[in-house]
Amino acid sequence: MRMLMITYGSRGDVQPFIALGAALYRAGHTPVLAAPARFASLAADHHITFLPLPGNVEVLARQIADESRQQPLRLIGIISRFALPLGIEVARRIQAAARSADMIVHSFLTVALGHLYATQYGLPECAVDLFPFFDPPADIANIAWPTDRIGLAGRRLSHVFAHTIFRYTQSLSYRILHRRAPDIGPSRLPWAAPGRQFGLLQAYSAVLVPPGSAPLTVQTGSWWLEATNWQPPPDLQAFLAAGPPPVVISFGSMATHDAPHIARIVLETLQRTGQRGIIQRGWAGLTPHQVPDTIYLADEMPHDWLLPRASAMIHHGGAGTTASALRAGIPSVIVPFAADQPFWAWRAHKTGANPPPIPVSALSVERLSLALQQALDPVHRARAAMVSGRMRAEGGVAVAVQRIEQWAA
Structure with missing residues (x-):
């Protein structure tokens, strides 16, 4: 099967999908990775067809490091300002790749477009959490509040707040893009909950974070890319x-x-x-x-x-x-x-x-x-x-x- 994987960000956001693509290739599938262009050679090294996405992620990383100051709303603003000018081209490239895919596997920043085109073309899909967001365990608050000092009600409220902000910003961004380029998809962005309406893979260790509880959530542990042929200088x-x-x-x-x-x-x-x-x-x-x-x-x-x-x-x-x-x-x-x-x-x-x-x-x-x-x-x-x-x-x-x-x- 032709598996379209979609992710965006730094190496930490991409390398787990390289590991997944390499494993899919070994299992007899055709992995296709849509990710920032700087990771093309890494994908090629592991027999993964590569779809370059626009944008200089090093600029984004620098802005996050120097400007976000561990403030979640400031971080959302930085990502939104970076992503909006690129959004139409990203959407068109993913839309074109989805037409020939048999399944879509998407990540946190690409879940909206991944689900959109899985719905449009009737494809199975799953989401990947590289940190606990879509189905977090009950004993932690949202990742923006890394502390034990929040009670159960506060932890639940933190997740509701984070999910509401995430869905609102995704929907608003899509409406802006659709107004400029109606060909990228339907007028409204469809929404579904990973782990409940379709599968969710939690690609981090239970040693660090317990698994979620939704019926379609599976915690796998981290995804490792083994460098079997690497030789030190x-x-x-x-x-x-x-x-x-x-x-x-x-x-x-x-x-x-x-x-x-x-x-x-x-x-x-x-x-x-x-x-x-x-x-x-x-x-x-x-x-x-x-x-x-x-x-x-x-x-x-x-x-x-x-x-x-x-x-x-x-x-x-x-x-x-x-x-x-x-x-x-x-x-x-x-x-x-x-x-x-x-x-x-x-x-x-x-x-x-x-x-x-x-x-x-x-x-x-x-x-x-x-x-x-x-x-x-x-x-x-x-x-x-x-x-x-x-x-x-x-x-x-x-x-x-x-x-x-x-x-x-």
């Missing part, structure tokens, strides 16, 4: 062999203008705590001005290879990075910027594997040094190893492919 191998396991530092897609300041804090922290480090530059180009021989500067490399060779990790708290560190059995110091990162930082801390997170606005050498020393304590390492064992026992993409095939039949 000789200088990296030499660095790893030259001393104890290093601390890995990665802020992923957080292309913040504060990168030089953060790089200085990270370098001073490693020097103060006597740790070696591998600093991944990321979209921010995180590069200290002077790099001692105890530091290795790296670009992208597969975390499933790198992290088991590390002592700990300092990162931004993206869903994929948080799960990767825990699966590798290493503790983390999480420095969340925006979006769902404070939520994952909170949930990872609750596992006992990590010390409390440090918001990026409060980051300092003193706080990061103390947190890193706490993370390197054997108690955290032992707890991280326990969490790793539980995460590795989850079915991941194998369960997702099985359910997709059932829903597509």
Whole structure:
């Protein structure tokens, strides 16, 4: 079957769909991925037909990192201003791809268009939650409020509020686009609840968040992209062999203008705590001005290879990075910027594997040094190893492919 997958965002939003597409390909299907154009080569590496979507996601990531300030309504405004000028072209490309699809698999930011064209062409569909939104468990509030201090009524109200805002902004955006381009679909945006009217795959670990309760919700665990053929460069191998396991530092897609300041804090922290480090530059180009021989500067490399060779990790708290560190059995110091990162930082801390997170606005050498020393304590390492064992026992993409095939039949 021809499976159309639709997602939008940074690598953390796309890589799980690459993993799903690779698994669908191995199962004999034809995966098609609609995603930002910068991920074309990643899709090609895994035999996935690629449909490029317009927009510079690095610009979006920079705006989120520098402007959202962990305020949900501000974040919605940033995403809306970015998405509206691109919306008509995105809709037309997805509409054209849907005509030849046998099923549509869509994500948080693409659920409205995914459901629209599944309905228009009579296709089976399912949604993917990379964080608990469409069918959250009763014991947490919406991800915008990462705290235990909200009672049951407040938690329920937070989900009603978030879903109302989400549906309103999706419907309003579609009306604006349809007024400009009536050919993108019917005048009204159809709506249905993932997990109730059609399938919902929760692609995160039950170790971090319990499953939802809707009848068509399936929690699979995280979706891993195994880098089976990747070979490290000789200088990296030499660095790893030259001393104890290093601390890995990665802020992923957080292309913040504060990168030089953060790089200085990270370098001073490693020097103060006597740790070696591998600093991944990321979209921010995180590069200290002077790099001692105890530091290795790296670009992208597969975390499933790198992290088991590390002592700990300092990162931004993206869903994929948080799960990767825990699966590798290493503790983390999480420095969340925006979006769902404070939520994952909170949930990872609750596992006992990590010390409390440090918001990026409060980051300092003193706080990061103390947190890193706490993370390197054997108690955290032992707890991280326990969490790793539980995460590795989850079915991941194998369960997702099985359910997709059932829903597509």
